[in-house]
């Protein structure tokens with residue numbers, strides 16, 4: 217029984233993946249892939265590096281989601297994505313996934329080896345094993361005849377924050393924000409005060425008010441913060457699918473019947489343009505008060 221963790225450069229998922237590996241038991245080794253990779257070369261090298269492993273664990277970043285099914289295919293194994301739990305039962309690997317927007321769990325038994333799994337790494341408490349990852353050694357010239365795709369250009373967006381998937385506090389806005397000004401003038405100052413990262417519903421992203429990378433939900437990012445503040449977001453099941461692992465949800469919505477309130481630990485029914493400035497004022501006062509102590 218060998219687990220292999222595949223980690224991408226600057227990946228903060230290492231501890232979570234190591235925690236998942238601990239739950240599976242057996243030996244664990246970690247492989248580090250640098251961020252500037254070519255997919256075909258990397259897959260060739262990973263096929264060699266992962267031989268003998270019966271479980272291969274990746275995180276929920278875009279690199280991992282691209283590589284996992286292709287790696288499973290090349291190794292003759294099976295791939296399961298978006299896992300929030302893993303276990304080994306009677307020698308078989310089982311993966312728990314959320315379905316129906318987090319209202320139910322499906323347990324998938326993997327019948328082919330190796331099991332190549334990408335997981336919501338923050339769903340697992342940290343394990344110790346990932347500290348010393350060996351760098352993946354690649355031969356850029358190897359098997360180049362098989363290369364069917366090649367990354368010709370990378371445009372890295374100026375990212376000042378950590379990945380949204382790793383954020384502890386998230387301020388998220390929906391269509392009810394009304395435009396980019398609301399994000400810029402109301403939500404972003406609040407996020408700065410809380411050391412939070414910004415996110416949004418698909419409606420707000422599709423409207424072009426905020427970057428598509430902010431989208432949380434079924435077709436966006438799956439996040440697991442300690443605190444998720446949903447401002448003017450209705451709480452559609454596709455949005456909730458991305459925040460079902462959030463520890464505490466605070467909802468601010470003008471509509472008392474908005475579905476988000478069913479999931480929220482705290483709810484405020486009012487116009488966000490009234491509530492958010494009050495929250496900022498309160499935080500400023502708290503800060504001043506703390507400063508005087």
Ligand SMILES: Cc1cc2nc3c(=O)[nH]c(=O)nc-3n(C[C@H](O)[C@H](O)[C@H](O)COP(=O)(O)OP(=O)(O)OC[C@H]3O[C@@H](n4cnc5c(N)ncnc54)[C@H](O)[C@@H]3O)c2cc1C
Pocket residue numbers: 389390391392393416417418419420431432433434435436437447448449450451452453454455458468469470471474486487488489
């Ligand atoms: C296949 C598929 C995949 C999808 N994937 C995603 C996904 O990944 N992520 C996602 O988010 N959505 C996704 N959606 C879309 C989803 O169904 C909803 O349409 C979307 O989440 C709605 O976004 P919203 O809550 O911001 O907007 P709305 O539904 O328009 O809600 C706006 C909310 O703002 C409130 N509001 C209005 N004005 C104010 C104010 N001044 N103060 C306070 N509250 C106010 C309203 O009461 C309302 O509740 C998907 C849909 C499909 C079909």
